[in-house]
Structures are given as structure tokens and as C-alpha cells.
Amino acid sequence: MAKKQHDTPQLDQLESGPWPSFVTGIKRLAKTNDMAVDLMGQLETSYQTKKGYWKGGTVGVFGYGGGIIPRFTELKNDKGEAVYPDAAEFHTLRIQPPAGMHYNTATLRKMSDIWEKHGSGLIAFHGQSGDIMFQGATTANVQPAFDELNELGFDLGGAGPAVRTSMSCVGAARCEHSCYDEASAHRTVLNNFLDDMHRPSLPYKFKFKFSGCPNDCMNSIQRADMAVIGTWRDNIRTDEKMAKQWLAKHGMDELVNDVIARCPTKTIELKQIKNLKTGKDLSSVAINDTQALEINNKDCVRCMHCINVMTGALSTGVDKGASILVGGKRTLKIGDLFGTVVVPFMKLETEDDVEKLVDLAQRTIDFFAENALEHERTGEMIERIGLVNFLEAMEIEVDPTMVAHPRTNPYVRTDGWDDEVAKIKAKKQAGMGA
Numbered sequence: 001m002a003k004k005q006h007d008t009p010q011l012d013q014l015e016s017g018p019w020p021s022f023v024t025g026i027k028r029l030a031k032t033n034d035m036a037v038d039l040m041g042q043l044e045t046s047y048q049t050k051k052g053y054w055k056g057g058t059v060g061v062f063g064y065g066g067g068i069i070p071r072f073t074e075l076k077n078d079k080g081e082a083v084y085p086d087a088a089e090f091h092t093l094r095i096q097p098p099a100g101m102h103y104n105t106a107t108l109r110k111m112s113d114i115w116e117k118h119g120s121g122l123i124a125f126h127g128q129s130g131d132i133m134f135q136g137a138t139t140a141n142v143q144p145a146f147d148e149l150n151e152l153g154f155d156l157g158g159a160g161p162a163v164r165t166s167m168s169c170v171g172a173a174r175c176e177h178s179c180y181d182e183a184s185a186h187r188t189v190l191n192n193f194l195d196d197m198h199r200p201s202l203p204y205k206f207k208f209k210f211s212g213c214p215n216d217c218m219n220s221i222q223r224a225d226m227a228v229i230g231t232w233r234d235n236i237r238t239d240e241k242m243a244k245q246w247l248a249k250h251g252m253d254e255l256v257n258d259v260i261a262r263c264p265t266k267t268i269e270l271k272q273i274k275n276l277k278t279g280k281d282l283s284s285v286a287i288n289d290t291q292a293l294e295i296n297n298k299d300c301v302r303c304m305h306c307i308n309v310m311t312g313a314l315s316t317g318v319d320k321g322a323s324i325l326v327g328g329k330r331t332l333k334i335g336d337l338f339g340t341v342v343v344p345f346m347k348l349e350t351e352d353d354v355e356k357l358v359d360l361a362q363r364t365i366d367f368f369a370e371n372a373l374e375h376e377r378t379g380e381m382i383e384r385i386g387l388v389n390f391l392e393a394m395e396i397e398v399d400p401t402m403v404a405h406p407r408t409n410p411y412v413r414t415d416g417w418d419d420e421v422a423k424i425k426a427k428k429q430a431g432m433g434a
Helices: 009-013 022-030 034-049 105-118 139-151 182-191 194-198 240-260 305-309 351-371 378-385 387-393 417-433
Strands: 091-095 122-125 132-137 208-211 226-232 268-272 282-286 291-296 320-326 340-346
Touching (some): 022 034, 091 139, 105 132, 105 139, 132 139, 182 208, 240 282, 240 305, 351 387
Parallel strands (some): 208 226
Antiparallel strands (some): 122 132, 226 320
């Protein structure tokens, strides 16, 4: 039995709403764990004073420079003693999850046993970087806890100015929309950057995230310094039988209002079968004996809406790969940034294909390490130095789709254009002469 729980009127309020509360979970742990009891006491104090009482420090395990988040209490009495001694040290171990978040129940039970033995019993699946967060251990117990988790087959993740653990969706294992092997790409890329993860030496953190299709279930475009998002470059596939079944179940109103009308680029039209066009960029699927959907694929932006609503009747193409985006992040020095497309399409089918992704990632991280300011994310670095300079360093050709927004000034200065044309012609002639 743990010691008597503290009075927590402020935290009790959080249990009064309609949704499950983290307070209920910690109270359950507090019945058998003194760390959880004093954690509740310190948290209640924070709610009353509107002030946090945790400070950092240096805590680690042998051979690693990161992966542990140190937390020491600043809540002391007049004698300098911790007011809540059993939560005076409450460190977090960041542990790498399996790619795609695949676990079996035996592994989860072993993890729980290890953390009840060495820590508070509080586990979060998962943190923003994808790690399993084992929250609440004393300095003395950090090494023993890691040793047992390591024997179970798990490694520390990233913390501090380092490459982070990364996340990948369940993808090809269970999802019909998957456009590449997310788990394999995740592991291959991460295995190449373990040293950058375990021994922090970057200006700030660098995150990878792998989403198997444009639905982007990992929110990689919003949160990843390098986002790998599955896509396709041929036509949407269609299935006439399933399209007719869908219409019979949902009706014409839903087809028009929830599929056709919601296409952001007006790619889909409802037509009489006799009026359908033909062409390499056109797909069509009959929905009854007289009508069909016509899809102009060259206008499709892969938003996935029609495929999500009419799954099976419409599906991703067969020429699959991934788009690579760089620079996504949450608010830091400047506001939130979406990732910028730097490689519109990359095949990820063979080992050689994935090696090209690893090479791009290596060059990006090297450039980030050399050119970013301290505490600056990749997206902020690109904003500061300019996308063109970044693309030039990466040896990537500029593509019109990389434009952040259209020009707002219709006037263009033409000073010096004739001189530039003359220089280009002279270079070409010199090259032909050579």
C-alpha cells in the first residue's frame, strides 16, 4: 500500500467533466505507488499557484548522450527539503517504439512490469516524437530500468538537439491506401542516424515522420523536419461493381453533395455514359446503367477525399511512391510551418530507392548542422536563408509547385534582361566551340 493521498480539490475538478481524465489514472497508480501520490501533491500545488515546479538537469545512461528527460522538483520547504520527497526526482525515459506502432500484449505486459518495478508506473503511448514515454523514475533507477528495457529489445530515443525517434503509420500492414513500405523506410532511415540520435550535436531537434498516403495520419506535413508522404503519379483506379454498390447504399444526393461538390479542384464530374471523354489523364466509372463519374486526373491534387468516401470504388493508382517535404514544425521562433515539397515524387520500392532517401536525409541534416542557428528548426533556417539557397545546396532543381504563394505584384522589372540573355548565349557558344 502507498502512503495516504493528498487532498487535491483542483485536480478533482478535472474528473467532473464528460471525458476520461488523466487524474483518474494517476489516482489509480497512487493506490500502490508513493511517487504517484507525491506527483499529485505537486501538481495540485501548481494548479493552485499557477506555477510549474520542475527544473532540468543532467541524467543519462552509460554510452548515451540523450534519451532521458531530467525532472527535479523546485518545490522546497524552509529547510531546503522537497515538499513532496517521493516525486523530488521524476525523470522520463524516451524509448523507441516499433515502426508502425506494432506491439503484442506480452511485450506491453513486460513493459508495464518493468516500469512498476523501477518507476511510477505512468506510461504514455506516445510522445510527439513517437517515443514511448516512461514517466517518473529516480536518478538511481534510470540505468536499471533502461537495462531491462534494452534486454527486452528496445533502445533509447532522441532528446535535446538531436535526430528524434520518428513515427510511421500502420500503413502497408493494415491500410489499403498505403503507397510504400512505411515501416521499412522508417527503420532504414533511422538506423542510419542512430549516432545523431544518441549523441546530440545539432543546432536543434530534427524529426522524420512517415505517412503511407496523402491522408498523412502522422501529421508529418505539420510536425516533421522531413516528411515522407505516400502518393501516386498515374490515374485513380476505379471499380464499377463497388461504385454501383456504393450508390445503391448512399444515394445520388450524397454522391453529388459529399463527393463531387467537395472535390477542391473540381476534378470529378457526373456525366451521361454516352458523353464520356477518352484520354490518358481521364478515368471513369459507371454508377448505374446511364451515368458515370469522369475524373480528370491531371487536375487531381491527391487530397484523398473521394477515395476516403468511396473506398474500393475509387482507390490510389498503381505507380506509387512518396513526396518528400522539408521544414514542417510547430510554433517556435516563427509561427507554424507546413513542410515544403522538395521532391515531388520518389519511388521507394527497392533498397536502392530507400538509399536515395537516406542520402537526401543525410545531406539535409549535414546542411542543417552547418547552417542553422542555435535553437532553430529546419523550416526556420529555410525561411531565413531562402528556399532557393537550400535547394541549390541539396542539388535539387526548382519546381513551380514549390512556390509558397502566387506573386501579388503584377509588374516585373526587366532591367538587365538583355545582358543576361547575351551572357547565356555566349556560354552556350563557348561550350559548343569546346
